[in-house]
Amino acid sequence: MKIKDRELGFRLIIEASPVALILTNNEGKIIYLNNFAEKMFDYQEKELEGKGVDSLLNDIYTVKPPEFWKKYFTQPTSIRLGEDNSFMAETKTGQKFPAEVQMNPIKTEESIYVLITITNVSDRLKANEQLRLVVESALNAMILTDSSGKILVINKQTELLFGYGRNELIGEKIEILVPQRMKQHHPHHRQKFHDQPKARPMGAGRDLFGVKKDGTEIPVEIGLNPVEKDGEMLVLASVIDITERKKNEEAIRLYARQIEEKNKELEEFTNVASHDLREPLNSIIGFTELLKERNSDQLDEDGNKMLDFIGKSSSRMSDLIIGLLDYARLGNSKELATTDLNKLLLTVLLDLDSSIKASDAEIKAGEMPVLNVFSMEFRLLFQNLISNSLKYRKPDAAPQISISANKVQYGWEFKVSDNGIGIPEDQKEKVFNLFHRLHKRNEFEGTGIGLAHCRKIAELHGGRIWVESEVGKGSTFYFFIPSGLR
Ligand code: ADP
Numbered sequence: 384m385k386i387k388d389r390e391l392g393f394r395l396i397i398e399a400s401p402v403a404l405i406l407t408n409n410e411g412k413i414i415y416l417n418n419f420a421e422k423m424f425d426y427q428e429k430e431l432e433g434k435g436v437d438s439l440l441n442d443i444y445t446v447k448p449p450e451f452w453k454k455y456f457t458q459p460t461s462i463r464l465g466e467d468n469s470f471m472a473e474t475k476t477g478q479k480f481p482a483e484v485q486m487n488p489i490k491t492e493e494s495i496y497v498l499i500t501i502t503n504v505s506d507r508l509k510a511n512e513q514l515r516l517v518v519e520s521a522l523n524a525m526i527l528t529d530s531s532g533k534i535l536v537i538n539k540q541t542e543l544l545f546g547y548g549r550n551e552l553i554g555e556k557i558e559i560l561v562p563q564r565m566k567q568h569h570p571h572h573r574q575k576f577h578d579q580p581k582a583r584p585m586g587a588g589r590d591l592f593g594v595k596k597d598g599t600e601i602p603v604e605i606g607l608n609p610v611e612k613d614g615e616m617l618v619l620a621s622v623i624d625i626t627e628r629k630k631n632e633e634a635i636r637l638y639a640r641q642i643e644e645k646n647k648e649l650e651e652f653t654n655v656a657s658h659d660l661r662e663p664l665n666s667i668i669g670f671t672e673l674l675k676e677r678n679s680d681q682l683d684e685d686g687n688k689m690l691d692f693i694g695k696s697s698s699r700m701s702d703l704i705i706g707l708l709d710y711a712r713l714g715n716s717k718e719l720a721t722t723d724l725n726k727l728l729l730t731v732l733l734d735l736d737s738s739i740k741a742s743d744a745e746i747k748a749g750e751m752p753v754l755n756v757f758s759m760e761f762r763l764l765f766q767n768l769i770s771n772s773l774k775y776r777k778p779d780a781a782p783q784i785s786i787s788a789n790k791v792q793y794g795w796e797f798k799v800s801d802n803g804i805g806i807p808e809d810q811k812e813k814v815f816n817l818f819h820r821l822h823k824r825n826e827f828e829g830t831g832i833g834l835a836h837c838r839k840i841a842e843l844h845g846g847r848i849w850v851e852s853e854v855g856k857g858s859t860f861y862f863f864i865p866s867g868l869r
Contacts, residue, residue, distance in 0.1 A: 403501040407436050409494055411456040423503060425475040436499065440484060442470050459488035459497045468508055472501060480505050507613060514612070524622040529615065532557045532573050544624055546596035557620075562594045573618075580609035580616055593622065602629045653711040657704045664704070668697045699830075703818075706832035710817065713760060713839050719868055722758040724751035728786065731765045738773050742782050749787035752795055755868045760840040765799070767833040768860050772801035774827055775858075794846065794866045800859035806852040815848065837862070844868060 397404060403420035407413055413431045421428060424439055437443055443452060446464050464470050464484040472482040485500040518525040518536055524544040527536040534552050542549060545560055552559065561569045572586070585591060585605035593603045601624050608619045671694045679687060728751055732739070739746060746769075769784060776782040783802045788795050806814060806821070813819050815838040818831040834848075841848040841862045852858035 403503075405436065405439070405499040405501065406489075407456060407497045407499065409457050409496070411436050411452065411497070413439075414496075420501065423474070423501065424472070425478075430475075436497075440464075440470075440472055440482075440499075440501075442472070446470065456497060457495070459486065459495065461488065462486045465504070468504065468511075472503075481508055511612070514610070518619070521621065524624075526552075526557065526560075526620045526622065527610065528557050528618050528620070530577055530617070532570065534559075535617065541622070544595075544601070544622065545593065551596075560593050562592050562600050565592070576607055576609075576618060577616065580618075582606070582608045585620070601626055650711055653708060657708045660704055661701065664697055664701055668694065668701065671697065699824075703830050703832075706830045710832060710836060710839065713836065713843070718757065719755050720758050721753060722756050722761065723753045724756075724761070724788070727751075727758060727762055728765055731762055731769060734766065735770055735773065738770065742773050742776060744773055744776075744782035744784060747783075747785040749785070751788050752790070754795065754864065754866070756864065757840070757843060760843060764837050764840045764862065767837050768799040771833060771860075772799060772803060772858075774829070775801070775803040777802070777804055777855075791863070794864050796861060796863050798859055798861055800857060802857040805854040805856055806850060806858050807854055811850050811852060814850065 398418050400417060401419060403423045404415075404417040405413055405420050406415040413434050413436055416424075416426075416428055416431060424431075426439075431438070437452075443464065447455075462485075464486070465482055468481055470482055470484060471479045472484075473479050481504045483502045483504050487498045487500075489496040489498050514527070515536060518527060519538045521538055521540065524541040525536075525538045526534060526541055528534050534555050534557055537549060537552050541547075541552070545552070547559075557573070558566050558569050576585075583606075585607050591603050591605055592600045594600050604623045604625050606621045608621070610617045610619045671690060675687075675690050675694070679690075682690065728748055732746065732748070738744075765786075769786070772784045773782055780802060785798075785800050787798050789798070810821055814821065815834045817835040819835075820829060820831040822829075837860075838848050841864070844864045845868065846862060846864040848860065848862040850858055850860050
């Protein structure tokens with residue numbers, strides 16, 4: 384390419400360049416500006432030729448004194464103005480805009496020139512301002528750092544959380560907020576994030592702590608987000624103080640451990656108590672029977688009645704103790720199994736066959752689902768409810784019992800309803816309490832344990848049990864079992 388052609392080529396490139404370029408002579412007078420610069424400042428090249436560069440960039444005098452500029456254009460060096468976003472340039476019509484200005488000397492054999500590149504940074508500042516507003520309005524502490532870990536922006540929440548003022552943190556390394564014992568490894572973790580920047584929680588599996596200005600440590604949770612700003616990859620960290628959560632978790636853990644210990648104690652107590660109670664009781668039962676066998680004829684009618692009474696009471700007490708023991712053990716060996724509840728219900732009905740026949744009961748059973756349940760316990764649940772419906776029947780009407788299951792939101796709702804004597808409104812909750820009975824023994828036999836069992840079994844499945852009833856009309860027991868038990 385000829386020199387002439389080359390010059391023309393360069394000129395075309397400069398003219399078409401999407402960057403504002405101005406060339407000054409060694410007096411700081413404009414000798415050339417490209418198309419982009421003309422547009423940026425709204426001037427024609429001719430209008431500016433021979434004018435000082437300060438006519439476009441008046442702010443040069445606020446960044447550096449006039450004496451500096453007097454010497455600068457004869458001995459220029461590479462300088463950059465407006466890095467702190469405070470430099471304003473002005474168009475012909477007097478419109479000001481924030482600019483970043485780069486000045487570079489160009490030396491030729493004849494003279495020395497300065498090439499000035501001007502970038503309008505309004506959009507960048509707008510984006511920065513938006514980011515600042517987002518950070519400021521966040522409810523968490525937010526900290527923006529650069530790739531070297533230097534803190535660039537923080538919000539009010541950060542000041543509140545760490546007890547530092549904004550000016551004390553900006554410009555510092557993020558490690559100022561990291562406890563001493565973790566400081567050493569922190570730059571390494573930081574580097575790893577920069578190598579693979581993607582939004583993620585910090586320190587997976589590790590307990591994280593921050594350190595306040597007064598030296599106290601706080602447990603924290605930190606989310607990291609890469610943010611691209613002015614071509615640089617920054618990290619926006621959002622920090623949550625989890626002191627309260629940790630405290631609550633610890634309290635729950637402690638509480639759970641206490642409950643577990645108490646349960647164990649209770650179980651042991653029930654085992655020992657029932658064993659110790661049953662031993663003398665068995666002796667009473669045994670000796671009463673022996674006494675009756677051997678000495679019945681030596682006692683009068685009253686004496687024999689009393690002996691009968693002792694025998695019955697002791698057997699009843701034995702039943703109560705066994706019931707109590709069963710209650711305490713419920714769910715101990717629990718094992719969930721996929722169970723066809725149609726089959727399970729059928730075995731319950733077969734077990735109760737003689738009572739059903741004796742009371743002339745009519746039983747309607749709907750389609751049951753196949754569910755993952757504690758089958759032994761589930762069977763007891765059905766058995767207790769159906770046998771109660773048979774037992775608490777009206778004297779003048781044969782029991783009509785219907786059993787059904789309905790799919791509802793989050794699980795299944797079962798229903799056992801009867802046409803029996805019903806339960807008074809104020810007793811609907813209490814009947815599920817241990818040993819709570821509404822009738823004397825001579826009216827209806829029982830221990831008052833059955834429904835307590837039922838409640839425990841429903842709860843064992845994460846469900847619940849309740850009753851709707853009208854005295855004289857009948858009762859409907861409902862229980863809900865959530866689906867998806869594993
Ligand atoms: P038990 O039947 O051994 O007394 P439960 O715990 O099974 O003990 O029942 C507690 C009380 O609830 C019973 O004493 C009875 O008064 C009442 N009850 C239970 N089921 C029914 C029912 N289907 N109809 C009317 N009352 C009932």
